[in-house]
Amino acid sequence: MFKLSSLLFKSKSKSKNALTIIRTFNNLQPCNASTHANSRVPISRNFCTAPERDSIEYDVVIVGAGPAGLSAAIRLKQLCRENDTDLSVCVLEKGSEVGAHILSGNVFEPRALDELLPQWKQQEAPISTPVSSDKFWFLTKNRAISLPSPFDNKGNYVISLSQLVRWMGAKAEELGVEIYPGFAASEILYDSDNKVIGIGTNDMGISKDGSKKETFQRGVEVKGQITLLSEGCRGSLSEQIMKKYNLREKGGAEHQTYALGIKEVWEIDEEKHQPGAVLHTLGWPLDHKTYGGSFLYHMKDRQISLGLVVALNYQNPFMNPYEEFQKFKHHPAIKPFLEGGTVIQYGARTLNEGGFQSVPYPVFPGGAIVGCSAGFLNVPKIKGTHTAMKSGMLAAEAAFGVFNEGLDMNTYWDALRNSWIWEELYKSRNYRPAFKYGLIPGLALSGLEQ
Numbered sequence: 457m458f459k460l461s462s463l464l465f466k467s468k469s470k471s472k473n474a475l476t477i478i479r480t481f482n483n484l485q486p487c488n489a490s491t492h493a494n495s496r497v498p499i500s501r502n503f504c505t506a507p508e509r510d511s512i513e514y515d516v517v518i519v520g521a522g523p524a525g526l527s528a529a530i531r532l533k534q535l536c537r538e539n540d541t542d543l544s545v546c547v548l549e550k551g552s553e554v555g556a557h558i559l560s561g562n563v564f565e566p567r568a569l570d571e572l573l574p575q576w577k578q579q580e581a582p583i584s585t586p587v588s589s590d591k592f593w594f595l596t597k598n599r600a601i602s603l604p605s606p607f608d609n610k611g612n613y614v615i616s617l618s619q620l621v622r623w624m625g626a627k628a629e630e631l632g633v634e635i636y637p638g639f640a641a642s643e644i645l646y647d648s649d650n651k652v653i654g655i656g657t658n659d660m661g662i663s664k665d666g667s668k669k670e671t672f673q674r675g676v677e678v679k680g681q682i683t684l685l686s687e688g689c690r691g692s693l694s695e696q697i698m699k700k701y702n703l704r705e706k707g708g709a710e711h712q713t714y715a716l717g718i719k720e721v722w723e724i725d726e727e728k729h730q731p732g733a734v735l736h737t738l739g740w741p742l743d744h745k746t747y748g749g750s751f752l753y754h755m756k757d758r759q760i761s762l763g764l765v766v767a768l769n770y771q772n773p774f775m776n777p778y779e780e781f782q783k784f785k786h787h788p789a790i791k792p793f794l795e796g797g798t799v800i801q802y803g804a805r806t807l808n809e810g811g812f813q814s815v816p817y818p819v820f821p822g823g824a825i826v827g828c829s830a831g832f833l834n835v836p837k838i839k840g841t842h843t844a845m846k847s848g849m850l851a852a853e854a855a856f857g858v859f860n861e862g863l864d865m866n867t868y869w870d871a872l873r874n875s876w877i878w879e880e881l882y883k884s885r886n887y888r889p890a891f892k893y894g895l896i897p898g899l900a901l902s903g904l905e906q
């Protein structure tokens with residue numbers, strides 16, 4: 457039998473897969489007397505009988521292995537190397553593997569990656585399809601009217617974001633970050649002063665009636681001196697934290713607003729594939745009162761990613777965003793791309809649309825919120841990957857300052873406001889609000905503003 461307590465202690469500095477071992481341990485140890493009799497683990501520490509969860513400690517616990525969380529993890533370890541010191545850093549990811557919950561097909565602005573891993577080209581990052589054309593259409597039911605593109609995608613790339621985060625995950629692990637896919641953080645842990653001291657993962661193997669199945673596994677407490685929440689848009693723990701510490705009020709922020717993005721990745725015929733081609737549309741099938749639009753990006757390997765984004769304040773209660781997306785795929789200018797093709801991936805996710813006005817105070821006692829959990833998506837660009845990454849890097853720098861320079865996490869807020877994220881979000885702050893008057897006034901006002 458494993459000596460779990462010593463295993464957990466070791467894992468703080470070295471053990472590669474402590475949480476996986478805990479899970480395996482649970483699987484291997486049925487709760488019976490004979491196991492206890494031969495056990496070198498004191499009975500009070502045995503998983504099967506102890507009501508307490510086991511606990512594992514790190515310096516920094518990061519929730520979510522998306523672009524924000526992985527950038528934070530990488531930056532922390534880089535700073536450790538630069539300063540000849542070490543911090544234990546772990547990343548929990550609820551997807552079965554890093555990238556499993558990330559929807560592919562993304563126009564990627566490499567600004568933050570250039571800063572984080574300037575050698576990304578030499579290190580074979582999966583970023584190889586530069587934007588080759590940038591079209592913008594206004595759709596009516598039967599026509600596509602070409603307009604000047606408001607997107608400046610020069611220097612950007614069409615990528616698979618799930619492949620990029622997998623690559624970033626490998627980079628983080630090379631630097632010594634421990635990544636645990638398959639573990640959802642379901643609870644925040646607080647100390648007696650209401651400071652966040654980590655997270656709890658969920659119990660698994662519970663049947664619908666609440667009883668424990670044979671496969672029951674107790675969750676684990678993952679404690680950190682600093683906890684960074686990088687759960688993406690409307691993260692459940694991040695929302696709890698914002699409420700508990702009144703972070704919207706503290707940051708003078710408006711409420712957050714959302715859109716739903718439905719996305720499919722298709723493999724299409726070779727002769728229709730134009731690697732790097734980017735298309736955005738406005739108009740049909742959405743009515744003029746509904747904010748949203750579609751996109752179609754040509755990735756590599758005959759793959760395209762297409763989708764429809766619909767702001768969730770739509771007024772017609774009978775509208776079904778998925779049906780609108782189906783209609784969009786039958787538009788005479790879109791359908792020919794898809795004929796003969798196959799859907800290979802699909803999904804839907806929310807996006808933040810509040811922008812500058814809705815960014816909460818992102819620091820709480822014991823940690824900070826990064827990436828889309830805090831709402832750094834740039835709405836007119838429909839891009840949040842680069843800002844998510846940059847916010848993760850800034851939070852990492854603040855966290856490093858806490859351990860090594862006696863600073864506190866509030867320096868993250870100052871760094872954010874002095875960064876290009878702030879500049880970008882400030883510039884685009886009136887774009888989305890202009891559309892409350894409808895599509896045409898919105899386009900006119902935002903055109904003037906830009």
Ligand SMILES: Cc1cc2nc3c(=O)[nH]c(=O)nc-3n(C[C@H](O)[C@H](O)[C@H](O)COP(=O)(O)OP(=O)(O)OC[C@H]3O[C@@H](n4cnc5c(N)ncnc54)[C@H](O)[C@@H]3O)c2cc1C
Binds near residue numbers: 524565829
């Ligand atoms: C339809 C659509 C199209 C988009 N197109 C673009 C684009 O072209 N270009 C661009 O730059 N941006 C685009 N974005 C936005 C971009 O995807 C996000 O800005 C970016 O992914 C945010 O990164 P993040 O790390 O903050 O969050 P995410 O990428 O959402 O990652 C969060 C990670 O945390 C995990 N997680 C969440 N909660 C928990 C938990 N409690 N415990 C453990 N793990 C957890 C999730 O599984 C996920 O892996 C698009 C978004 C959508 C929805």
